[in-house]
Amino acid sequence: MPSKFRPLFNHSGLPKRFTFPFDYEPHPLAQQAAKEVMKDLRNLTSGIHNFQDIGKMFGVLVAYDQVGNLGYLAAFSGKLQCGNYYSYFVPPVFDMLDEEGFYRKGEGQLNQLNEQIRxxxxxxxxxxxxxxxxxxxxxxxxxxxxxxxxxxxxxxxxxxxxxxxxxxxxxxxxxxxxxxxxxxxxxxxxxxxxxxxxxxxxxxxxxxxxxxxxxxxxxxxxxxxxxxxxxxxxLFEQYNFLNAKGETKNVLDLFGGEVPPAGTGECAAPKLLQFAYQHNFQPIAMAEFWWGNSPKKEIRKHWEFYPACKRKCEPVLGFMLQGLDVDEDPRANIKVKEALETIYEDDDLLVLNKPTEMLSAPGKIAVPNVLDLVKTNYPTATGPLLVHRLDQSTSGIIVIAKDKVTHSALQRQFEERTVKKRYEAQLDGELSTKSGKIELPLRVDLDNRPRQLVDEVHGRPAETYYQVMEVKDGKTRIHFFPVTGRTHQLRVHAAHQDGLNTPILGDDLYGKRADRLHLHAAQLTIVHPKLGEEITFKCDPPF
Incomplete structure (x- = not known):
């Protein structure tokens, strides 16, 4: 039995299938293993990494070894401060830090060339x-x-x-x-x-x-x-990944011949599966968690579980999990009510109450969405056209123009930021402040869409005002007044350490999963394009 493998005792049961890595609730077995690693990390972290400066993603893989013992393996993503190898964790798929290896020697030659150029x-x-x-x-x-x-x-x-x-x-x-x-x-x-x-x-x-x-x-x-x-x-030639069928595939093949993103294969999940397959282990469940302080750009909470990243890991894990009975993607089976509540309607526009988890417009998967449903009800209209969008998980007021002239006039109001918007949310924690303003520029996380990053250099300006309405039982009811309309703006401004540092309840991207995302577009004020009068729409949140 490799020393990396630690037994698990007194478990309550096994999962029916292996963990779907990109959207999951950790199985109790994986949580048990993670808690043991967290307990050991308190003693292990001394001298190996400065977790106060920036934390690390860790992972656990529950598995059966070659003789049927149940236990777990542990890994960290990337590198720790002092290197790649620690007796507690599985090794990397390939060790770029080996001083005698070709990569370090090649780096030395590149450094010499850089010095000559300088x-x-x-x-x-x-x-x-x-x-x-x-x-x-x-x-x-x-x-x-x-x-x-x-x-x-x-x-x-x-x-x-x-x-x-x-x-x-x-x-x-x-x-x-x-x-x-x-x-x-x-x-x-x-x-x-x-x-x-x-x-x-x-x-x-x-x-x-x-x-x-x-x-x-x-x-x-x-x-x-x-x-x-x-x-x-x-370097790419060294990254040959195994799967549960015993097959091997090079990283370049997994990315269709394109150059893989930097750090591909260095995350915890590929390391764990590679080690398990190399030693004939049978994977049972997996989970990844964050340990230490959050990076400035991202939202990472100490001790919390996170899904695998997409851009680097999706092609790799998609291959490595072949041969395992894996949980279905829960996002593909989201149930949403197809009925759309009408808040307001006239000859020019339609205002609806979008349910949570319904897309505003068609996506990659054919599922019910606001635009298609409205088009079905208005087959002869020159529209309908979406004036703006709400995130899939956000419910509330969404405006549809019935013709292009109305659409153009309303879109101009959104672009010029004359539209007044109020969102209502419940935060997963208690705020001490009563009101304020948040300004954190945002851009998409290219490695993990649709997540957003806070980026002072490349981010687009994002501005939000807030007013706390009630603090009770560990939760905060709050009103948000966004000036800009960036993707996930309110979710990031709530959860980020430089924002409110308190995620919205049920935010599975920046906080913890719950019954739903507790964010609702509750009030919207526009100038009616035909009437020329200000009109306000209201819709109470269902939470």
């Missing part, structure tokens, strides 16, 4: 050459600007003088002045042409002087690129 770019002689030519060019360009300005000024003066002489009919003087003016003009044009020629010659000299450096720099960069591509290809 040294050449900062070469004192090269910098001196550039400075000399740049200053000379600046001087000539200044002379050229002065010559052009002088030519323009004198041209105006000459024109005025000839006009005055012609007006006074001083014929002989005018003839002499024209000759003098023509000579002056030709001379000034000659000066301008001469300076332009000097600039062109100097630029050619500069190009010739810099050419040896540029050739050397280009050769070094091409060498670095070739080495980097070779190293990347060699």
């Amino acid at each position: 040294a050449l770019e900062n070469d004192p002689e090269l910098r001196c050459l550039k400075t000399h030519y740049n200053r000379s060019l600046q001087d000539l360009e200044f002379e050229l600007d002065e010559a052009k300005a002088n030519y323009s000024t004198r041209k105006t003066v000459r024109k005025a003088m000839r006009k005055e002489l012609a007006h006074e009919e001083r014929v002989f003087e005018l003839a002499a002045v024209k000759v003098a003016h023509e000579k002056e003009s030709h001379y000034q044009q000659y000066v301008i042409k001469k300076i332009k020629g000097e600039i062109k010659d100097l630029q050619a000299q500069r190009t010739n002087a810099l050419l040896p450096y540029q050739k050397h720099l280009k050769a070094l960069k091409e060498q670095r690129k070739a080495k980097s591509n070779q190293l990347q290809q060699q």
